[in-house]
Amino acid sequence: xxIKRLASQYKTELLDNxxxxxxxxxxxxxxxxxxxxxxxxxxxxxxDKFVWLQARQVWMFAKLFNEVEKRNEWLEMxxxxxxxxRKYGHDGKLNWYFSVTREGKPLTQPYNIFxxxxxxxxxxxxxxxxxxxxxxxxxxxxxxxxxxxxxNPKGQWNKAFxxxxxxxNFSLPMILCNLSLELEKLMDKTTVERxxxxxxxxxxxxxxxxxxxxxxxxxxxxxxxxxSFEGRLLNPGHALEAMWFIMDLGxxxxxxxxxxxxxxxxxxxxxxxxxxxxxxxxxFLDRMGYPPQQLEWDQxxxxxxxxxxxxxxxxxNLTRQxxxxxxxxxxHHYTWExxxxxxxxxxxxxxxxxxxxxxxxxxxxxxGCFHVPRGLYQCWRGLERLSG
Amino acid sequence: xxIKRLASQYKTELLDNxxxxxxxxxxxxxxxxxxxxxxxxxxxxxxDKFVWLQARQVWMFAKLFNEVEKRNEWLEMxxxxxxxxRKYGHDGKLNWYFSVTREGKPLTQPYNIFxxxxxxxxxxxxxxxxxxxxxxxxxxxxxxxxxxxxxNPKGQWNKAFxxxxxxxNFSLPMILCNLSLELEKLMDKTTVERxxxxxxxxxxxxxxxxxxxxxxxxxxxxxxxxxSFEGRLLNPGHALEAMWFIMDLGxxxxxxxxxxxxxxxxxxxxxxxxxxxxxxxxxFLDRMGYPPQQLEWDQxxxxxxxxxxxxxxxxxNLTRQxxxxxxxxxxHHYTWExxxxxxxxxxxxxxxxxxxxxxxxxxxxxxGCFHVPRGLYQCWRGLERLSG
Numbered sequence: 086x087x088i089k090r091l092a093s094q095y096k097t098e099l100l101d102n103x104x105x106x107x108x109x110x111x112x113x114x115x116x117x118x119x120x121x122x123x124x125x126x127x128x129x130x131x132x133d134k135f136v137w138l139q140a141r142q143v144w145m146f147a148k149l150f151n152e153v154e155k156r157n158e159w160l161e162m163x164x165x166x167x168x169x170x171r172k173y174g175h176d177g178k179l180n181w182y183f184s185v186t187r188e189g190k191p192l193t194q195p196y197n198i199f200x201x202x203x204x205x206x207x208x209x210x211x212x213x214x215x216x217x218x219x220x221x222x223x224x225x226x227x228x229x230x231x232x233x234x235x236x237n238p239k240g241q242w243n244k245a246f247x248x249x250x251x252x253x254n255f256s257l258p259m260i261l262c263n264l265s266l267e268l269e270k271l272m273d274k275t276t277v278e279r280x281x282x283x284x285x286x287x288x289x290x291x292x293x294x295x296x297x298x299x300x301x302x303x304x305x306x307x308x309x310x311x312x313s314f315e316g317r318l319l320n321p322g323h324a325l326e327a328m329w330f331i332m333d334l335g336x337x338x339x340x341x342x343x344x345x346x347x348x349x350x351x352x353x354x355x356x357x358x359x360x361x362x363x364x365x366x367x368x369f370l371d372r373m374g375y376p377p378q379q380l381e382w383d384q385x386x387x388x389x390x391x392x393x394x395x396x397x398x399x400x401x402n403l404t405r406q407x408x409x410x411x412x413x414x415x416x417h418h419y420t421w422e423x424x425x426x427x428x429x430x431x432x433x434x435x436x437x438x439x440x441x442x443x444x445x446x447x448x449x450x451x452x453g454c455f456h457v458p459r460g461l462y463q464c465w466r467g468l469e470r471l472s473g
Numbered sequence: 474x475x476i477k478r479l480a481s482q483y484k485t486e487l488l489d490n491x492x493x494x495x496x497x498x499x500x501x502x503x504x505x506x507x508x509x510x511x512x513x514x515x516x517x518x519x520x521d522k523f524v525w526l527q528a529r530q531v532w533m534f535a536k537l538f539n540e541v542e543k544r545n546e547w548l549e550m551x552x553x554x555x556x557x558x559r560k561y562g563h564d565g566k567l568n569w570y571f572s573v574t575r576e577g578k579p580l581t582q583p584y585n586i587f588x589x590x591x592x593x594x595x596x597x598x599x600x601x602x603x604x605x606x607x608x609x610x611x612x613x614x615x616x617x618x619x620x621x622x623x624x625n626p627k628g629q630w631n632k633a634f635x636x637x638x639x640x641x642n643f644s645l646p647m648i649l650c651n652l653s654l655e656l657e658k659l660m661d662k663t664t665v666e667r668x669x670x671x672x673x674x675x676x677x678x679x680x681x682x683x684x685x686x687x688x689x690x691x692x693x694x695x696x697x698x699x700x701s702f703e704g705r706l707l708n709p710g711h712a713l714e715a716m717w718f719i720m721d722l723g724x725x726x727x728x729x730x731x732x733x734x735x736x737x738x739x740x741x742x743x744x745x746x747x748x749x750x751x752x753x754x755x756x757f758l759d760r761m762g763y764p765p766q767q768l769e770w771d772q773x774x775x776x777x778x779x780x781x782x783x784x785x786x787x788x789x790n791l792t793r794q795x796x797x798x799x800x801x802x803x804x805h806h807y808t809w810e811x812x813x814x815x816x817x818x819x820x821x822x823x824x825x826x827x828x829x830x831x832x833x834x835x836x837x838x839x840x841g842c843f844h845v846p847r848g849l850y851q852c853w854r855g856l857e858r859l860s861g
Contacts, residue, residue, distance in 0.1 A: 124764075130763040133701065186638070191634040192637050193634060241629055241630075242632055244582045245581065246580055249579055249580050312519075376512075376834045376837065377832075378838050380823060381769055435768060443768070443771065444770075450702065
């Protein structure tokens with residue numbers, strides 16, 4: 086494995102291919118914010134704005150500005166989205182809508198906690214770039230709202246009948262692992278430390294099940310396994326993404342045993358999630374081998390593969406286990422062969438089980454300027470670190 | 474086409490294969506009601522009870538008892554589900570939960586209007602079999618609740634922000650077409666007539682778009698096309714199912730022009746929905762040819778094909794258009810080759826685009842004892858009518 090050549094491959098793909106796609110096609114110069122529903126060649130096919138994807142794109146460009154290069158065009162890109170979100174993304178009290186029209190009129194109620202989480206990350210990261218107290222205030226206040234909603238994140242839109250089978254979902258502690266590191270410079274030390282301790286506990290001691298070595302998507306409120314569709318659900322990509330957040334936390338907190346444990350779980354989830362027949366990582370599985378309720382269970386999604394690449398290279402940097410490198414090469418090969426579009430810029434998002442393109446889009450309601458560029462950036466940095 | 478042989482093929486499959494599967498595997502003799510999450514061989518893999526599927530199974534067995542044969546086992550089967558639903562399916566005020574546990578504890582709030590619609594159909598059909606005034610009362614009162622919810626069927630669980638893009642969905646008028654015929658004997662004449670007129674108008678003059686010949690899934694509140702994910706959505710199976718409801722209404726109301734129009738739309742939707750490359754009917758399409766947001770868009774679902782068979786044979790009986798018979802044969806061939814399981818009873822539900830089994834289940838959260846037996850029954854009767 087030529088590490089230097091690989092590092093440069095990821096860097097070039099990010100800077101010369103993927104970012105220019107979003108710079109060129111996603112900017113809404115009339116209303117601010119971004120178009121994310123883009124066909125293979127970048128043509129816009131829908132103009133609705135999904136708050137979570139808007140916020141992720143703000144975060145991405147702010148992050149690149151902060152960590153790669155002080156390019157004005159990246160800062161302007163981030164600010165355009167942030168201003169749109171500040172004005173139209175919430176109800177005036179930082180309750181973040183799920184989606185709004187191109188012009189900014191609310192379309193979908195603020196039922197989704199991830200709109201809040203990514204808004205906090207966006208304004209937090211951008212405040213580091215601009216020094217804006219307004220932006221850091223939005224980030225901090227949004228985090229406080231998230232913390233106040235931990236017990237019932239869906240609020241009135243929660244369809245579960247209370248008391249019969251109270252489940253908690255992996256997504257929230259997982260994303261808080263990411264958020265706690267992101268917002269360290271903005272929040273007070275006690276809050277951040279408590280947040281880190283709590284979410285590491287939830288992820289590694291509640292959703293991780295040592296008896297099976299699996300990370301499950303839902304457990305009962307008291308931390309037990311649930312024999313139900315939700316309780317049997319596995320999402321390998323989700324688990325792998327969480328494990329690199331945990332490795333980052335482990336490095337930050339200087340807890341090597343946490344890093345090793347996270348890496349072992351990542352390797353096991355990959356082994357569980359890998360499609361031995363056609364290659365690639367399944368989207369959903371049932372931990373008891375039953376049919377999942379998700380009809381898209383066998384599809385191969387871009388983000389799952391990007392997050393796995395990041396987990397493997399980060400794990401190798403931190404643990405030097407040979408298995409990490411073998412998996413990295415295997416997923417690298419699959420990912421570049423199937424997700425990269427050799428005719429147009431940016432990558433495909435959705436493949437069928439056999440690796441054929443299922444939807445010829447570059448962005449949509451769920452795919453924006455996030456997992457591909459963040460993954461390329463993380464792999465580039467990871468490979469660079471490895472090469473010395 | 475040997476019509477008599479075909480009629481007997483559908484009848485035999487219903488009586489000797491599909492119904493015995495549900496009789497044998499789905500009855501919960503301890504708590505009443507039915508298991509619907511059944512593996513290929515009938516083994517139970519989940520015990521949750523989905524109110525909509527429970528009600529559909531009650532309806533199915535009551536219908537067979539009323540129209541095919543007075544078999545006690547069918548009546549007992551229907552009553553077992555109805556008693557479970559009467560006791561545990563609702564909140565005491567006929568607000569029908571979406572799902573309950575095996576024992577009958579509520580799991581999912583009554584957010585889904587189809588739980589109500591199928592409960593009304595179940596208790597209505599069963600009251601004709603038993604003469605129970607309690608059952609007919611439940612049916613009538615549930616219809617009244619449905620009618621009171623027409624403007625906002627999802628109630629507090631509606632995530633659309635009011636006023637920005639108020640859409641109405643095809644499912645409700647479509648199912649009311651079915652319900653209005655089902656409940657004719659139970660409701661007063663004026664209500665039924667108004668219901669029929671209203672839902673025929675909605676389906677044939679609002680959701681049907683003459684400029685494209687397509688039936689769309691969502692339109693704006695004032696009846697206009699909407700250029701949005703929801704507004705571009707096509708569901709050919711849905712449209713075909715609705716068209717045979719309309720043909721039934723047309724026959725009942727002695728409106729031949731309504732029948733001809735419905736049959737023409739059905740033929741056009743089939744032509745639009747048929748996968749010219751691999752055969753079978755797509756689950757979802759975008760009317761402008763853009764990528765649908767549903768990742769399962771290209772899958773081939775059992776109910777879509779059953780409903781299309783019914784629409785084609787009914788349309789042929791009523792209009793004698795040669796095209797109907799050609800389509801019937803084409804879908805018949807695809808359906809029996811791909812959905813019928815030659816090793817175990819009942820049919821597969823979910824195939825990938827190429828017609829390979831995607832989930833090896835016979836029942837689940839969405840597939841119960843309904844579309845296969847109802848479709849077989851309708852085709853059997855339709856072919857019998859044709860042959861005699």
